[in-house]
Amino acid sequence: MLGNFTYCNPTKLYFGKSAIDGLNEELPKYGKNVLLVYGGGSVKKNGIYDKVINILKACGKTVYEDAGVMPNPTVEKLYEGVERAKKAKADLILAVGGGSVCDYAKAVSVSVNCKEDPWDKYYLRMEDVECDVIPVGCVLTMVGTGSEMNGGSVITNYAQKLKIGHVFGENVFPKFSVLDPEYTYTLPKYQMIAGFYDIMSHILEQYFSGEDDNTSDYIMEGLLRSLIHSSLIAVKNPTDYEARSNIMWTATWALNTLVAKGKTTDWEVHMLGQAVGAHTNATHGMTLAAVSMAYYRHILPYGLKKFARYAVNVWGVCPDGKTDVQTAEAGLEAMEKWMKELGLVMNISELGVTADMIDGVAKSTLIMDGGYKVLSNDDVKQILRDSL
Amino acid sequence: MLGNFTYCNPTKLYFGKSAIDGLNEELPKYGKNVLLVYGGGSVKKNGIYDKVINILKACGKTVYEDAGVMPNPTVEKLYEGVERAKKAKADLILAVGGGSVCDYAKAVSVSVNCKEDPWDKYYLRMEDVECDVIPVGCVLTMVGTGSEMNGGSVITNYAQKLKIGHVFGENVFPKFSVLDPEYTYTLPKYQMIAGFYDIMSHILEQYFSGEDDNTSDYIMEGLLRSLIHSSLIAVKNPTDYEARSNIMWTATWALNTLVAKGKTTDWEVHMLGQAVGAHTNATHGMTLAAVSMAYYRHILPYGLKKFARYAVNVWGVCPDGKTDVQTAEAGLEAMEKWMKELGLVMNISELGVTADMIDGVAKSTLIMDGGYKVLSNDDVKQILRDSL
Numbered sequence: 052m053l054g055n056f057t058y059c060n061p062t063k064l065y066f067g068k069s070a071i072d073g074l075n076e077e078l079p080k081y082g083k084n085v086l087l088v089y090g091g092g093s094v095k096k097n098g099i100y101d102k103v104i105n106i107l108k109a110c111g112k113t114v115y116e117d118a119g120v121m122p123n124p125t126v127e128k129l130y131e132g133v134e135r136a137k138k139a140k141a142d143l144i145l146a147v148g149g150g151s152v153c154d155y156a157k158a159v160s161v162s163v164n165c166k167e168d169p170w171d172k173y174y175l176r177m178e179d180v181e182c183d184v185i186p187v188g189c190v191l192t193m194v195g196t197g198s199e200m201n202g203g204s205v206i207t208n209y210a211q212k213l214k215i216g217h218v219f220g221e222n223v224f225p226k227f228s229v230l231d232p233e234y235t236y237t238l239p240k241y242q243m244i245a246g247f248y249d250i251m252s253h254i255l256e257q258y259f260s261g262e263d264d265n266t267s268d269y270i271m272e273g274l275l276r277s278l279i280h281s282s283l284i285a286v287k288n289p290t291d292y293e294a295r296s297n298i299m300w301t302a303t304w305a306l307n308t309l310v311a312k313g314k315t316t317d318w319e320v321h322m323l324g325q326a327v328g329a330h331t332n333a334t335h336g337m338t339l340a341a342v343s344m345a346y347y348r349h350i351l352p353y354g355l356k357k358f359a360r361y362a363v364n365v366w367g368v369c370p371d372g373k374t375d376v377q378t379a380e381a382g383l384e385a386m387e388k389w390m391k392e393l394g395l396v397m398n399i400s401e402l403g404v405t406a407d408m409i410d411g412v413a414k415s416t417l418i419m420d421g422g423y424k425v426l427s428n429d430d431v432k433q434i435l436r437d438s439l
Numbered sequence: 440m441l442g443n444f445t446y447c448n449p450t451k452l453y454f455g456k457s458a459i460d461g462l463n464e465e466l467p468k469y470g471k472n473v474l475l476v477y478g479g480g481s482v483k484k485n486g487i488y489d490k491v492i493n494i495l496k497a498c499g500k501t502v503y504e505d506a507g508v509m510p511n512p513t514v515e516k517l518y519e520g521v522e523r524a525k526k527a528k529a530d531l532i533l534a535v536g537g538g539s540v541c542d543y544a545k546a547v548s549v550s551v552n553c554k555e556d557p558w559d560k561y562y563l564r565m566e567d568v569e570c571d572v573i574p575v576g577c578v579l580t581m582v583g584t585g586s587e588m589n590g591g592s593v594i595t596n597y598a599q600k601l602k603i604g605h606v607f608g609e610n611v612f613p614k615f616s617v618l619d620p621e622y623t624y625t626l627p628k629y630q631m632i633a634g635f636y637d638i639m640s641h642i643l644e645q646y647f648s649g650e651d652d653n654t655s656d657y658i659m660e661g662l663l664r665s666l667i668h669s670s671l672i673a674v675k676n677p678t679d680y681e682a683r684s685n686i687m688w689t690a691t692w693a694l695n696t697l698v699a700k701g702k703t704t705d706w707e708v709h710m711l712g713q714a715v716g717a718h719t720n721a722t723h724g725m726t727l728a729a730v731s732m733a734y735y736r737h738i739l740p741y742g743l744k745k746f747a748r749y750a751v752n753v754w755g756v757c758p759d760g761k762t763d764v765q766t767a768e769a770g771l772e773a774m775e776k777w778m779k780e781l782g783l784v785m786n787i788s789e790l791g792v793t794a795d796m797i798d799g800v801a802k803s804t805l806i807m808d809g810g811y812k813v814l815s816n817d818d819v820k821q822i823l824r825d826s827l
Contacts, residue, residue, distance in 0.1 A: 053454070053455070053620075053681070053684035053685060053687075053688055054455060055454065055455025055456055055457055055458070056454050056455060057451065057452060057453050057454065057461065058451070058452040058454065059449070059450070059451040059452065060448070061447070061449050062447070063445065063446070063447040064445060064446040064447065065445050066441070066443065066444050066445070066446065066700070066701070067441070067442060067443025067444060067701075068443055069443055070443070073445065232441075263681065264668065264669075264681060264685070265685065266661075266662070266665040266669075266685045266688045266689050266692075267688075268665075269661035269662065269664050269665035269668075270658055270661045270662065270665075270692070271661070272661050272664075273657035273658045273659070273660050273661030273662075274654070274657065274658065274661075276657050276660075277654040277656075277657035277658075280652065280657075281652075281654075293441070293651060293652060296441035296701070297441060297652070297653065297654045299441075300441055300654045300655075300700070300701065301654050304654075304658070304697075309692075312454070312688070313454070313455075313684070313688065
């Protein structure tokens with residue numbers, strides 16, 4: 052049953068081959084000072100940086116730069132970004148990059164005027180934003196996180212061995228995002244498929260929760276089928292525009308609040324993956340892939356009906372003559388086959404986790420209560436061992 | 440392939456059993472004068488009117504009324520509404536009712552400050568809004584049209600025998616909408632199932648267009664399956680909250696611009712149905728149902744691949760051992776069976792169309808060019824005759 056909720060997503064999206072032109076419409080709405088945030092410099096190699104700079108200058112903006120945002124943005128980088136944004140008196144933070152850069156831009160956005168330590172307030176204590184925020188815009192160069200149309204922001208504190216995501220409210224959502232599928236072409240295959248699995252996991256972690264029949268579940272089945280279909284095309288031909296554009300659009304709708312409306316959600320795979328990430332600095336999507344099969348097989352008996360539905364509606368498993376368990380397991384087998392076909396990392400050993408690290412990773416794993424089983428510490432350790 | 444587009448839907452939705460409380464959050468954002476727009480008085484019988492009035496008064500608003508909005512709002516009523524809104528110096532138009540009331544509220548909203556005749560400008564000539572608009576809010580009491588989260592507005596001119604819909608831009612979208620599934624319980628069964636078919640038709644008329652593979656098509660398949668599932672429950676038990684809430688949510692997403700993104704659309708069934716409506720004043724959803732089977736069977740050869748996909752992915756038709764034509768036809772048979780099970784009107788004779796009216800109805804039918812076949816006048820007449 053659809054529960055009570057509110058829905059509002061005000062982000063304006065510019066999608067397609069000329070999406071960057073949207074900057075000409077958006078930039079005049081903000082003041083002169085723009086803090087341009089980006090990562091390790093790939094945007095300079097592929098020409099996107101130059102395109103953005105040219106439009107910013109043509110719009111009469113004063114550009115301040117904050118480069119070097121790492122794949123898992125750290126709390127130390129956040130402190131540095133806050134100082135840069137203050138110095139720039141930024142009227143707009145323009146993130147050019149993937150989910151990490153967008154996440155980081157939002158973290159800076161809510162921290163510049165925050166009177167407390169933002170790590171403690173927003174991430175450790177998960178408190179609401181009370182100060183003014185600096186508007187954020189995005190030019191997306193990697194798909195997966197959905198950060199371009201939501202309030203999510205993940206920051207890593209290596210000293211505390213914690214990687215925590217805060218989901219901020221509508222006022223922190225990007226005001227606009229530029230989504231050009233061709234901007235994602237130059238991404239290395241490893242990052243591309245990691246992004247595909249991140250999308251998959253976003254949908255599954257909202258899907259595998261609750262017993263009821265919900266329109267959101269049906270929408271998710273559609274998104275999953277589109278993603279599976281297009282990912283198999285894109286992994287063979289990364290410049291297939293149709294496939295990459297479908298994946299980009301699916302990624303946005305997988306995590307922009309819509310498909311969670313009226314239902315409970317799980318998110319334990321992200322908690323496991325983020326714990327692995329905090330101990331290894333591995334690519335986010337790969338940490339999710341590496342723990343998923345062990346996790347889903349572990350919780351299957353507790354959500355049997357949904358796993359059987361997943362097998363039939365998403366993977367086309369024919370349930371005739373099968374028990375629910377057999378149907379459900381056939382669905383997970385089909386999923387595992389698809390993951391291997393994409394070339395995803397299927398175990399945490401490959402990401403650098405060793406048996407003696409299991410206790411530490413388990414300790415870093417936050418426990419959620421929306422899935423089919425609330426994990427005990429022993430469950431977590433078992434799943435991590437099964438993922439080795 | 441997903442084409443180029445922009446997406447922005449700023450409407451705030453309050454959904455569920457306490458959704459009406461959202462008015463307390465929204466009303467303070469607007470000035471003192473509220474034009475309360477509603478229909479034939481059912482909102483007085485079911486108590487919704489009293490609830491709304493109490494909240495308006497508690498929020499200190501001066502309420503002006505504009506009652507009697509008919510199921511197919513007329514251009515004469517529009518002129519009357521404009522005068523009422525001017526007299527009230529309305530700061531907000533609050534529509535309490537179904538799609539017709541919301542459509543009408545939007546029509547008044549864009550017409551109050553319009554210097555030309557709004558029928559000529561917006562409906563006959565389909566021109567953009569250049570004047571200031573009065574913000575609109577909705578309290579929905581019937582699902583189907585999606586008017587609560589889009590810019591659509593259909594007005595009928597009986598003198599000209601024309602029923603025309605204009606799709607206005609984001610600035611005309613309702614600022615907020617209150618969606619309480621229980622508010623739809625008291626609707627008579629005829630109107631309820633007509634609304635269900637209106638939703639179905641909105642999705643199908645966006646689905647049956649284009650040859651490409653598109654995430655939007657997958658999302659629509661999910662929405663269709665949710666609708667089919669829940670409608671069969673609701674028709675037997677109209678107070679099944681789960682079914683009614685799923686249908687309400689599906690209706691909103693069927694026509695709030697999302698599922699048309701990146702693809703072409705058809706809308707010829709709406710053109711045929713609206714022509715029938717202009718000649719009979721029949722219930723909108725029933726006019727669509729009455730022409731649909733004839734229309735889809737007429738165009739099936741031109742969109743065979745998509746009709747076969749529809750049969751398999753939406754209706755669960757097994758394609759093994761069948762030709763594409765057989766698969767596609769089995770899908771339409773399943774759809775026809777579902778329509779009859781709901782109790783929809785399956786032919787236009789029942790709505791008052793006689794053989795000698797065919798030429799007139801055909802003349803009132805606008806021809807769209809996004810579907811699998813651009814209809815000739817002979818095609819239109821044939822479809823109408825097949826619908827008798």
